Amino acid sequence: MSLPPIRIAVLGSGFFGTTLAVACTSHDAFDVVAICDLDLASAIELAARVDARALGHPDELAVADDVDLVMIATPNHTHAAAAISLLKAGKSVFVEKPLAITGLDALAVVDAARESSGKLIVGHVERTMPGIKRMFHAARSGSLGTLLEGYGSRARLVHVPDGTESWWKLDRSRSGGEMLHEIHELDLLTWIFGEPVDIRATVGAPQRAGAHLEDSVHKTTLKFASGAVAHHELSTSAHVPDWRLRVSGSAAALEANLRTGVVSQFTDGRLTDRWGIFDSEPANASLKESAEQPQAYGLPGADSPLWMQAAVDCELAEIAAAMRGEDSVLVDSPARAVLAATEAISQAEAARSGAAAVSLAGV
Numbered sequence: 001m002s003l004p005p006i007r008i009a010v011l012g013s014g015f016f017g018t019t020l021a022v023a024c025t026s027h028d029a030f031d032v033v034a035i036c037d038l039d040l041a042s043a044i045e046l047a048a049r050v051d052a053r054a055l056g057h058p059d060e061l062a063v064a065d066d067v068d069l070v071m072i073a074t075p076n077h078t079h080a081a082a083a084i085s086l087l088k089a090g091k092s093v094f095v096e097k098p099l100a101i102t103g104l105d106a107l108a109v110v111d112a113a114r115e116s117s118g119k120l121i122v123g124h125v126e127r128t129m130p131g132i133k134r135m136f137h138a139a140r141s142g143s144l145g146t147l148l149e150g151y152g153s154r155a156r157l158v159h160v161p162d163g164t165e166s167w168w169k170l171d172r173s174r175s176g177g178e179m180l181h182e183i184h185e186l187d188l189l190t191w192i193f194g195e196p197v198d199i200r201a202t203v204g205a206p207q208r209a210g211a212h213l214e215d216s217v218h219k220t221t222l223k224f225a226s227g228a229v230a231h232h233e234l235s236t237s238a239h240v241p242d243w244r245l246r247v248s249g250s251a252a253a254l255e256a257n258l259r260t261g262v263v264s265q266f267t268d269g270r271l272t273d274r275w276g277i278f279d280s281e282p283a284n285a286s287l288k289e290s291a292e293q294p295q296a297y298g299l300p301g302a303d304s305p306l307w308m309q310a311a312v313d314c315e316l317a318e319i320a321a322a323m324r325g326e327d328s329v330l331v332d333s334p335a336r337a338v339l340a341a342t343e344a345i346s347q348a349e350a351a352r353s354g355a356a357a358v359s360l361a362g363v
């Protein structure tokens, strides 16, 4: 017997809300019933495309009897308040990354979920990519031996289009800055290795004149309770691009190269297995092709590339599982990455002001 569809509302009808809503329409588990955006004209346009009704204020979702799950795809600084108010109304929420832009707000969402009949699901989409999920299971099953070392990086040049000076994605007070906006690899490390017990972080000065990206080079070292250590690198100023995740244990190591779409297994220094980030070759080829293009954040109205649509399809399967109370990679440690990122940011900022004080003392 087939299960009734999960009735979805999408909050935010910009670039990613559109990707999510359109993907839901081709997935049997979901029925998109409402699209909500403060920009009602945008909500109306997407609602027409997915055959749903349009709403102009998030409060209308809290009282909508025909909505089971709200997908929150609004600017990052609005996630926590929207999620808390919907959870208080008994709705389940899928919150796009990052869950919040402060540690306190992330914990407040987790508290609201604990007291709600609704579920909290966080959009850590890279966890759902089949090749990455397989890495997680290998690490957890012990087949890599004792976990010793991890590495996660996202280094690239991010193109900032003309005319976007007031865009929220370039405004740290609304995006949370790069560590939070691009939280994916930090999430993968803290999801696989667990809660960090020590974090050491540093940040470079903004590197690109004319661009509006702040804090564009971050380097963070994390130590975990097991004794394992991981390094995380994030840069929007990198002429040599890199995008990878490595998990090394005493018996074997795995490395995902997201620029080539391949996960490699090494044992005793030799390549012993390899598999795709996606199970589909066209999706792996699209990931590789995207990595070779100039990088830019998605603008409202832009289409997602094939690999991102494939990732969202994987994510929707995990969302459906979470809603049905089945195992899902999207429910574990919902706030851990935000807590690690905000600790890294405050450490890096303290170190930066310390460095200024040292150089002044030298004068």
Ligand SMILES: NC(=O)c1ccc[n+]([C@@H]2O[C@H](COP(=O)([O-])OP(=O)(O)OC[C@H]3O[C@@H](n4cnc5c(N)ncnc54)[C@H](O)[C@@H]3O)[C@@H](O)[C@H]2O)c1
Pocket: 011, 012, 013, 014, 015, 016, 017, 018, 036, 037, 038, 039, 042, 058, 072, 073, 074, 075, 076, 078, 096, 097, 098, 123, 125, 181, 298, 299, 300, 301
């Ligand atoms: N998982 C991924 O790979 C991925 C990719 C892109 C974006 N995202 C996330 O999706 C979210 C949305 O990003 P986007 O690219 O779609 O941004 P966007 O600017 O294209 O769209 C945001 C939309 O939210 C609306 N909005 C703003 N404040 C609102 C509020 N308080 N209530 C209701 N609507 C409001 C805006 O009118 C706009 O239509 C962000 O959190 C971003 O981090 C995730």
